[in-house]
Amino acid sequence: MSTSLPAVLPGPGSTDYARYMRTDVLLSLQRGTAERAHPDELLFQVVHQCAELWFKLIHHELGRALDHLAADQPSAAEQLVQRAVRCLALVTEQLHMLRHLHPAQFAAFRTELGNGSGFESPGWKGMREITTELDIAFSRLLSSLGVTPIDVYCGQPSDPLFRLAETLVSLDEQIALWRTEHYTIATRIIGHGVLGTRNTPIDSLTRLITHRRFPTLWEARTDLTEASPRGRQSRQAPR
Ligand code: HEM
Numbered sequence: 001m002s003t004s005l006p007a008v009l010p011g012p013g014s015t016d017y018a019r020y021m022r023t024d025v026l027l028s029l030q031r032g033t034a035e036r037a038h039p040d041e042l043l044f045q046v047v048h049q050c051a052e053l054w055f056k057l058i059h060h061e062l063g064r065a066l067d068h069l070a071a072d073q074p075s076a077a078e079q080l081v082q083r084a085v086r087c088l089a090l091v092t093e094q095l096h097m098l099r100h101l102h103p104a105q106f107a108a109f110r111t112e113l114g115n116g117s118g119f120e121s122p123g124w125k126g127m128r129e130i131t132t133e134l135d136i137a138f139s140r141l142l143s144s145l146g147v148t149p150i151d152v153y154c155g156q157p158s159d160p161l162f163r164l165a166e167t168l169v170s171l172d173e174q175i176a177l178w179r180t181e182h183y184t185i186a187t188r189i190i191g192h193g194v195l196g197t198r199n200t201p202i203d204s205l206t207r208l209i210t211h212r213r214f215p216t217l218w219e220a221r222t223d224l225t226e227a228s229p230r231g232r233q234s235r236q237a238p239r
Pocket residue numbers: 047048051052095098101106116117118119121124179182185186187189190195196197198199200201202205208
C-alpha cells in the first residue's frame with residue numbers, strides 16, 4: 001500500500017485531492033440523512049446535481065465554440081460542439097437512474113421541492129441561451145461567406161462548414177432525445193394529466209420535443225426534400 005504524501009496545495013481539506021477537487025464542499029451539497037424525508041432523496045438530488053455539472057461543462061464548451069466562430073474557425077468550433085453533444089448524451093443516459101425512483105417514494109418527498117422546477121435549471125437555461133447565440137453566429141458566418149445552408153449541404157461532407165452544420169444538428173437532436181427521455185421518466189414517476197411543481201401540465205412537455213434550436217438547418221433539409229422530384233410529388237397540401 002502506498003503511503004500518502006503530505007498535502008502541499010492551499011485550501012481546506014486534509015489531502016491535495018480534497019483541496020483541488022473541493023470534495024469537502026461538493027459532498028456537503030446533498031441533504032444529510034436527518035434532513036431527508038425519504039432515503040431516495042439522495043438518488044434524486046445526485047442525478048440532478050450531476051446533470052447541472054454536465055450542463056455547466058456544455059455551456060463552457062459551447063461558449064468556446066462561439067469564440068471560434070467569431071474568429072472564423074469552424075473546425076475548432078465543431079470539435080467543441082462535438083464534445084457538448086457527447087456530454088448531453090451522457091446526461092441523457094444518466095436520467096435512466098431515475099427508473100429506480102418509484103412513484104410512492106417520490107410522492108413521499110415531492111413537497112420538499114417547494115415550487116422548485118426544472119424550468120429554473122440554470123444549466124438548462126444557459127444551454128438554451130447559448131444555442132441561440134450559436135445559431136445567430138453560424139448564420140452570420142455563412143452570410144459573410146455568401147453561402148446558404150443549402151449551398152453547404154450540396155457541398156463536400158469534408159468541408160468544415162458542412163461538418164459544423166451536421167454537429168449543430170446532432171446537438172439539436174440530442175436536446176430532443178434528452179427531452180424525450182426526461183418526459184418518459186417524469187411520466188413514469190408522476191403519471192399523465194398532472195401538474196408539475198411549476199403548475200405546468202406534464203404532457204405539455206411533449207410539444208417542446210419538436211422545438212428546434214437551429215431551425216434554418218432543418219428548413220434546409222425540408223427545402224432539399226421538396227426540391228427533389230419525389231419531394232414535389234409528396235408535398236403536403238396547405239392546411
Ligand atoms: C423525478 C424525476 C422528474 C420529474 C417527475 C420531473 C418533472 C418535470 C416537470 C413536471 C416539468 C415541467 C415543469 C414543472 O412544472 O416543473 C419538468 C421540466 C424540466 N425538468 Fe424535470 N423532472 C424530473 C427529473 C429531472 C432531472 C433529473 C432533470 C435534470 C436537471 C430535470 C430537468 C428539467 C428541465 C431542464 C425542465 C425544463 C424542460 C424543457 O425545457 O424541456 N428534470 N420536469
